[in-house]
Amino acid sequence: MLNSLSVSHADELEVLLPKAAAQADDLDQHEEWCQLVSPEGVQRIRFHDYDVMFSIPGLYERIYRDEVQCTSPTVVRDLLTEDLQAADVDPASLRVLDLGAGNGMVAEELRELGVETIFGLDILPEAKTAAERDRPGVYEEYHVADLTAPNPVVDEALRASDANCLTTVAALGFGDIPPRAFANTFDYLDDGGWVAMTIKDDFVTHGDQSGFSQLLQRMNAEGALEIVTDHRYQHRLAVSGEPLFYHAYVARKRGDIEATWIDDAELVGA
Ligand SMILES: C[S@@+](CC[C@H](N)C(=O)[O-])C[C@H]1O[C@@H](n2cnc3c(N)ncnc32)[C@H](O)[C@@H]1O
Structure with missing residues (x-):
């Protein structure tokens, strides 16, 4: 299943970016990823995994608009x-x-x-x-x-x-x-x-x-x-x-x- 965390909205998730410099510095833009954390578990997705992103209401906005401030x-x-x-x-x-x-x-x-x-x-x-x-x-x-x-x-x-x-x-x-x-x-x-x-x-x-x-x-x-x-x-x-x-x-x-x-x-x- 695309949304293996089975949440109904991104509000139910914590989004963790790879803030530690060692994790983030070497990433090309198409390799960037984040972790989605729910009580059920953790799912790692790439920013370009749009199919997963779109399967959870609010997740695209949460990551692109709120976390990385896409203008x-x-x-x-x-x-x-x-x-x-x-x-x-x-x-x-x-x-x-x-x-x-x-x-x-x-x-x-x-x-x-x-x-x-x-x-x-x-x-x-x-x-x-x-x-x-x-x-x-x-x-x-x-x-x-x-x-x-x-x-x-x-x-x-x-x-x-x-x-x-x-x-x-x-x-x-x-x-x-x-x-x-x-x-x-x-x-x-x-x-x-x-x-x-x-x-x-x-x-x-x-x-x-x-x-x-x-x-x-x-x-x-x-x-x-x-x-x-x-x-x-x-x-x-x-x-x-x-x-x-x-x-x-x-x-x-x-x-x-x-x-x-x-x-x-x-x-x-x-
Ligand atoms: C970063 S999103 C941008 C969505 C929207 N334009 C926005 O600014 O919010 C990139 C979109 O391009 C779509 N895409 C990727 N490759 C494509 C292709 N070959 N033809 C049409 N759409 C494509 C993806 O599925 C995704 O929805």
């Missing part, structure tokens, strides 16, 4: 608010594809901003279940899908979505969303559509192994993506207590991604 959903909402205002765009006119939607924290921010139509996309069925459980009604539709190769049902639904905005927050790279899934989702956007995304600082500066740096530079250079705002910020704390920096971009789609750009991006990580 990304709010940062993206604030930047998008400013840029939409500057462009005189009513948030209610947006039709958003939220890629790597998780349990709906980004959608909740967007709804507060005035967005009315949001399509959730995530590879995990547990994410959809958690979004419907924790934030019912924030999504118009929620598709469990692998966007590297969307099945015909999802493809048809996304083509019919008439999307003019793509959000992807704290979900690119790290064995999560690969460049091809991002590119395929971008393809569903109307020309002129908005893109609001976050990506780890290292992936856009130096030594990028994810392929995203190359793909984004190519999109920008070839005129497929016009970057409106590039904002470097503290995404969250690492378990060691060190800050982790990301970039948040607000951009506009100005053209299509060519197939060769995706192939080239994939070669970077191969």
Whole structure:
């Protein structure tokens, strides 16, 4: 069972981060873990074990928002608010594809901003279940899908979505969303559509192994993506207590991604 502690809410758990420096310092971001302690026992999970995280109500928020102070959903909402205002765009006119939607924290921010139509996309069925459980009604539709190769049902639904905005927050790279899934989702956007995304600082500066740096530079250079705002910020704390920096971009789609750009991006990580 995913939730081997059988608790019904994260409030019933103690969450222990590996605070001892010797335990925390050497951990890469995708290796970070914590312990969940209940009267029944102890379960160790990785921060990227989203299936477990989403199976316990309140646990994702407890770990990401409270323990390691993740700011990304709010940062993206604030930047998008400013840029939409500057462009005189009513948030209610947006039709958003939220890629790597998780349990709906980004959608909740967007709804507060005035967005009315949001399509959730995530590879995990547990994410959809958690979004419907924790934030019912924030999504118009929620598709469990692998966007590297969307099945015909999802493809048809996304083509019919008439999307003019793509959000992807704290979900690119790290064995999560690969460049091809991002590119395929971008393809569903109307020309002129908005893109609001976050990506780890290292992936856009130096030594990028994810392929995203190359793909984004190519999109920008070839005129497929016009970057409106590039904002470097503290995404969250690492378990060691060190800050982790990301970039948040607000951009506009100005053209299509060519197939060769995706192939080239994939070669970077191969
Ligand atoms: C850190 S969570 C972020 C969730 C949400 N965007 C937020 O900011 O709260 C990353 C999400 O990306 C999803 N994900 C990972 N790989 C994916 C893929 N290949 N396609 C779609 N979603 C993916 C995970 O299941 C998880 O829900």
